[in-house]
Amino acid sequence: MHRFHRIQLKRISSLAAGIPRSLFHLRVQTRAFNAHHDTFSLRLASRNYLRTRKLLLMFYDTGSVLVIFGMFIAVVLLVWTMVSLLSSTFLRLTAPDTSTSLLKRAVEVATRATTYSSVAHVVNPIIPGLTVPLKHLPLILLSLCISQIVHECGHAITAAIHRIPMLAAGASITLMFPAAFVMLPSARVEELSSLDRLRVITSGCFHNLTLWLILLAAAWSGIGQRILLVGYEDVFARGLIVAHIETDSPLSMHLPVGSFLTALDDLPLNSSRDAWSTYLLEPAPAAYKQGWCVDASRLSGEHSTCCCMDTDNSASSSSCFVSFESKMEEYCTDPVAILSKMQNRCDSSISCLESQSCIKPRGDLDILRITVNHEGADTEDEHIVLWSGPRYEVWEQVQTTHLAPRFGIIPLGLPLIFTDFFQYLKLTNLSLYLLNSLPLPALDGSQLLIILLEMVFTGWFHTPSTIIDIEALRTRGSRPYERRVQQVLRTFVMIGTCTLLGSCIILGITEWMIV
Numbered sequence: 001m002h003r004f005h006r007i008q009l010k011r012i013s014s015l016a017a018g019i020p021r022s023l024f025h026l027r028v029q030t031r032a033f034n035a036h037h038d039t040f041s042l043r044l045a046s047r048n049y050l051r052t053r054k055l056l057l058m059f060y061d062t063g064s065v066l067v068i069f070g071m072f073i074a075v076v077l078l079v080w081t082m083v084s085l086l087s088s089t090f091l092r093l094t095a096p097d098t099s100t101s102l103l104k105r106a107v108e109v110a111t112r113a114t115t116y117s118s119v120a121h122v123v124n125p126i127i128p129g130l131t132v133p134l135k136h137l138p139l140i141l142l143s144l145c146i147s148q149i150v151h152e153c154g155h156a157i158t159a160a161i162h163r164i165p166m167l168a169a170g171a172s173i174t175l176m177f178p179a180a181f182v183m184l185p186s187a188r189v190e191e192l193s194s195l196d197r198l199r200v201i202t203s204g205c206f207h208n209l210t211l212w213l214i215l216l217a218a219a220w221s222g223i224g225q226r227i228l229l230v231g232y233e234d235v236f237a238r239g240l241i242v243a244h245i246e247t248d249s250p251l252s253m254h255l256p257v258g259s260f261l262t263a264l265d266d267l268p269l270n271s272s273r274d275a276w277s278t279y280l281l282e283p284a285p286a287a288y289k290q291g292w293c294v295d296a297s298r299l300s301g302e303h304s305t306c307c308c309m310d311t312d313n314s315a316s317s318s319s320c321f322v323s324f325e326s327k328m329e330e331y332c333t334d335p336v337a338i339l340s341k342m343q344n345r346c347d348s349s350i351s352c353l354e355s356q357s358c359i360k361p362r363g364d365l366d367i368l369r370i371t372v373n374h375e376g377a378d379t380e381d382e383h384i385v386l387w388s389g390p391r392y393e394v395w396e397q398v399q400t401t402h403l404a405p406r407f408g409i410i411p412l413g414l415p416l417i418f419t420d421f422f423q424y425l426k427l428t429n430l431s432l433y434l435l436n437s438l439p440l441p442a443l444d445g446s447q448l449l450i451i452l453l454e455m456v457f458t459g460w461f462h463t464p465s466t467i468i469d470i471e472a473l474r475t476r477g478s479r480p481y482e483r484r485v486q487q488v489l490r491t492f493v494m495i496g497t498c499t500l501l502g503s504c505i506i507l508g509i510t511e512w513m514i515v
Contacts, residue, residue, distance in 0.1 A: 029170025029183070033156075041160035056161055060199040063154075063206030068452065070205065071437040071445055078438070078500045081123040085507035092514050125508065126427065136420060141178060143424040145171075147432050148180040150211050154203035156182045162196050164188045194455050201447045205436045212429040215422060224422065231410050232403035238262070239269045239373070240276060240400040243413045249397040254385045255372060258412060261400060262382065263371040266290065273402075280395035285363040290345040291324035292338050293352035294359055299331040319365055324348060324358040331359055339369055340384045366390055439493050440501065449493060453486045 044053045128137040148171075156166055159182070167183040189197065218224060235241065239262040245252050255261070261269055264279050266289040272278070279287070299321075321338075323329035325348055339361065346358040361367055368387040387394055403415045439449040 025172065025174050027170060027172040029168045029181075031168050033169050034166050037156060037160055037166040040157075041163055041165070044161055045163060053161060056157070057199075060158055060161070060203055060206065063209070064198045064202045066209060067202035067205045067433075067437055067444075067448065070209065070433055071439065071448060074434040074437045074445075075439075075497065075500075077123055077434065078497070078504065082500055082503050082507065085504060085511060089507050089511045089514070092511065123504070126424075130512075136424070139417070139421045139424050140428070141176065143421060143428045145178045145180070146425060147208060147211070147428040148178060150207045150429070151204040151432055151436070152180045152182045154205075154207035155184070155200060158200045158203040159184050159189075162192055162200065164192075164200075194451050194458075198448070198451050198455075201444055201451060205433045205444055208429040208433040208436075212426055212433065215426045215429070219422070219426075224418070228403060228415050228418070231406055232415060233406055234402055235260075235404045236273070236402040237270055240402055241404055241412065242398060243401040243416050244399040246397045251385070251387065251394070251397060255370070255398060256374070260373040261370060262373055263369075265369045276400055277395060280391045286361065286365075286367070288360045290347055291358040291360040292341070293344040293346045293356040294321075294331075294333065294338055295356055297355070298333050299357060299359070319367065320362040321359040322362050324360050327362075330362070331357070333359075335361065335365075335367055336386060339367065339386055342371075342382065342384060368394060370394070438501070439497050441494065441498075445497075446494065449490060453490060457483055457486055 043049050044056070124131065126132055126140060128134045128140060132140075152169070156169070159166060164184055165188070167185060169180075169182045171178060171180045173179070184200075189200065192200070239260045242255050242257050242259050242261065245255055245257060261276075263269060264276070265287045267275060267279055267287045269275050318332045319335040321331045321333060321335075323331075324346065338359075344352075346352050349356070349358040352358050366389050368391055370385040370387060371382055372385055373382045399413070399416055401412070401415055405412055405414075436444040437448065439445040
């Protein structure tokens with residue numbers, strides 16, 4: 001007890017002197033919340049709040065079970081991720097090299113589209129600038145701050161339930177990553193039974209799981225959408241609005257922010273809520289409900305089949321078309337002169353003039369028709385923007401929304417920011433729940449493993465003598481009563497988990513380098 005307080009006084013004095021512990025680690029702590037914590041603890045101990053205390057004990061007992069279950073899930077996911085990374089890395093290293101650049105490009109496009117349309121691995125890291133846009137970094141850091149505070153509130157509340165005072169609360173920043181902590185007297189924690197200590201240790205992860213479930217329920221109920229409709233109008237029936245576009249995108253001159261997008265090829269964007277993402281990310285053929293009537297004279301001549309026979313026609317201004325009735329009849333012509341028009345559409349050659357044929361682009365062409373309406377009204381003022389290249393690149397460069405601001409002072413992209421923020425908030429809470437449940441040093445999972453072994457070998461309500469530092473989340477000192485089997489099991493599980501995590505990191509870096 002006295003040694004713990006001397007350490008705390010030393011830390012406080014170093015902060016008061018203004019000497020940082022590290023250039024890459026900043027830390028601040030306060031005792032301003034201690035009085036509120038003590039008041040809350042006294043109220044829970046009074047007879048008037050006896051029922052509230054029992055409900056909280058039942059609540060956190062349920063949380064202990066869920067966190068124990070989460071620890072096993074996290075280990076299984078870690079093993080699954082390692083096996084997935086190992087197999088994918090092996091396949092990439094042993095895959096034969098292709099000599100044709102076009103074939104290599106096709107493989108890259110298919111791989112990229114598959115990556116967006118389905119999850120490649122069970123666990124995928126969030127790395128700003130690599131796996132997610134760099135501009136999302138402030139949202140990620142904010143969601144991490146909130147998740148950390150929610151986590152530490154769990155430790156503080158369970159400490160108040162068991163009449164354990166809070167010495168201090170604070171926050172730290174390592175490099176650019178924030179963290180929060182609460183400091184509890186280890187001598188008081190060690191006096192608790194195994195079940196009570198289990199509540200204190202698992203309450204942080206349980207809070208993250210609870211917030212994740214609340215966010216899922218809110219997304220399912222659509223309450224966020226209803227709140228946004230106070231300042232925004234749902235224009236999904238008319239199409240989608242361009243909310244953001246990359247400044248260096250070739251589409252930035254043709255799809256200005258605020259313009260309406262009504263169709264992709266012949267697929268109306270108001271057909272379903274996920275039509276935009278599904279059509280651009282799924283490796284499916286282009287959707288053409290009608291063809292175009294083209295004069296036969298434009299489809300004949302010495303270049304009529306040249307681009308169809310030559311696979312690499314990137315240098316040619318012509319593209320391959322097929323008859324709308326039969327794919328066996330191939331033609332070669334300029335796609336811009338045909339696909340940029342909204343007239344002369346046909347269902348068959350019978351709908352065209354005698355001198356015309358009904359044709360459509362061949363299904364393997366990377367040509368996308370984007371129907372744009374700059375006015376945003378139900379008028380005929382629409383034109384076609386043609387995109388030549390993989391469809392997923394349009395999804396990367398253009399962000400759309402179906403919400404239009406009711407007032408001019410409301411930002412158009414605000415709903416997208418809120419959507420991204422709540423997505424990251426869900427991911428960080430779920431990640432903290434699973435990650436902190438892992439039996440790794442300096443995490444809640446290591447203490448959870450120790451308590452579980454105590455319960456198995458020494459009894460459910462045994463009172464340990466181990467010093468537990470909630471701030472550091474690690475064991476301090478040894479346990480004289482700990483059996484040899486417990487030590488071997490604890491060491492084996494922790495070393496095994498560290499090995500799994502290290503393998504996943506190494507394999508992930510290897511796969512990223514060879515892509």
